[in-house]
Amino acid sequence: MSSDPWGRVDEAGTVYVRTPDGEKVVGSWQAGSPEEALAYFERKYDGLVVEISLLERRVKTTDLSAKDASTAIEHLREQVDAHHAVGDLAALRERLDRLTEAVDKRREERRARKAQQSEEARRAKEEVVAEAEQLADSDQWRVAGERLRALVETWKGLPRLDRKSDDELWHRFSHARSAFSKRRKAHFAQLDAQREEARQRKEKLVSEAESLSGSREWGPTAAKYRDLMQEWKAAGRAQREHEEDLWSRFRGAQDVFFQARSEVFAERDAEQRENLTRKEELAAEAEKLLPVSDLKSARSAFRALNERWDAVGHVPRDSKARIEGRMHAVERAIQDAEDSEWRRSNPEARARAAGLTGQLQDAVDKLREQAEKARASGNDARAAKLEQELAGRQALLDQAQKGLEEFGG
Known part of the structure; x- marks a missing residue:
């Protein structure tokens, strides 16, 4: 019989291993x-020692899954429990027990880490959904649309949750995107309808503008074009492919009219400037009649000049008041000369002027006397009032005396 510390062989050739049991x-x-x-x-x-050592190293240094590690441990444990080896089998069981604890710990750590990752993924997806639901009500069509597309890519990059949770969040996310898309389509459909309405309205405005382009009623037609421009602005924009063409036709029709008007006005302005030159010459000739020395001759000469004046025609508007003022000044001077002549040749008027002058002189003398007496008596207030009245009557007297002088004495 042969033996060692962990086993023995009896006379029949049976091999035994020593264990705590x-x-x-x-x-x-x-x-x-x-x-x-x-x-x-x-x-x-x-x-078995080598296999256990290798498994310990794999568990410690690699990402061997807990499931695979547990399967390997159970396989080795079955071999140890089968007692088909001689050695410290109890020590191997202890090592396998410790390895099982390590794998269980790793499993729990991975489970906790997975739970944390899942929770983080849930929060991330909930944030994506919340933002999408907020964007669903946005009217910033381009910015919100781009952001929703970016959120889809963000969603794709996030881990899946449990099927129920993932499906519920995806349903909310999809519903928000659909709601935004539906609102955007409705908005642009309405916008297209408005632009089509604007196009039809502007087609009519263009037709009207083109029908007016040959008009020669400068004032009314220019006013009508201003009204058409206001309607154009109020009509809104048509589709891009129509807007520029419509505007080109509308503006072109106006240009035809205003170019024709400018040419006519330019010709008229040249004629009016020439008329102004002729009227300035006539005004200068009329001004030579002043001062009036021979009323009959001046009146006859001015009448002839006025007939030539009327035959000349219009002058530029900004010069009309000035040039006509010169002729009116000559006309007033001749009229004043006629009035003076009439007064000098009218005995009744002279008598009335003399009578008025005498009455005013009496009144002035009386007021002067009253004022002097008031001043002498110390009544300064009454004296001041009488002197003020005296100054007014004296001015009237001076004017009356001047008129009387015009009658020749």
Whole structure:
């Protein structure tokens, strides 16, 4: 019989291994000596040690899954429990127990990490959904549309949740995008309808503008074009492909009219400037009649000049008041001369002027006397009032005396 600290071989060739629970049969050995039997089963033990060591290193240094690690541990545990090796099997069981604890710990860590990642993914997806639902009410069509497309890419990059949660969040996300898309389509459909309405309205305005382009009623037609321009602005914009063409036709029709008007006005302005030159010459000729020395001759000459004046025609508006003022001044001077002549040749008028002058002289003398008396008596207030009245009557007297002088004395 042969033995070592962990096993023995009896006379019948049966191999035993020593364990805390007593000896366990390892197997039967008939092919050689007991020493060879022990050596063979010790090598099997060493093989288990190597396999356990390798598994320990894989668990410690690689990302071996807990499931695969547990399967490998159970496989090794079955071999150890089968007692087909000679050695410290209890130590191997302890190592497998510790390895099981390590794998369980890793499993819990991974489960916790996965739960944390899942929670982070949930929060991220909820934030995506919340933002999408907020954007669903936005009228910033381009900006909101681009942001929603970016959120789709963000969603694709996030881990999946449990099917129910993922489906519920995706449904909300999809509904928000659909709501925004529906509102945007409705908005642009309405905008297209408005632009089509604007196009039809502007087509009519263009037709009207083109029908007016040949008009020669300058004032009314220019006013009508101003009204058409206001209607154009109020009509809104048509589709881009129509707007520029319509505006070109509308503006072109106006240009035809205003160009024709400008040419006519230019010709008229040249004629009016020429008329102004002729009227300035007539005004200068009329001004030579002043001062009036021979009323009859001046009146006859002015009448002839006025007939030539009326035949000349219009002058530029900004010069009309000035040039006509010169002729009116000559006309007033001749009229004043006629009035003076009439007064000098009218005895009744002279008598009335003399009578008025005498009355005013009496009144002035009386007021002067009253004022002097008031001043002498110390009544300065009454004296001041009388002197003020005296100054007014004196002015009237001076004017009356001047008129009387015009009658020749």
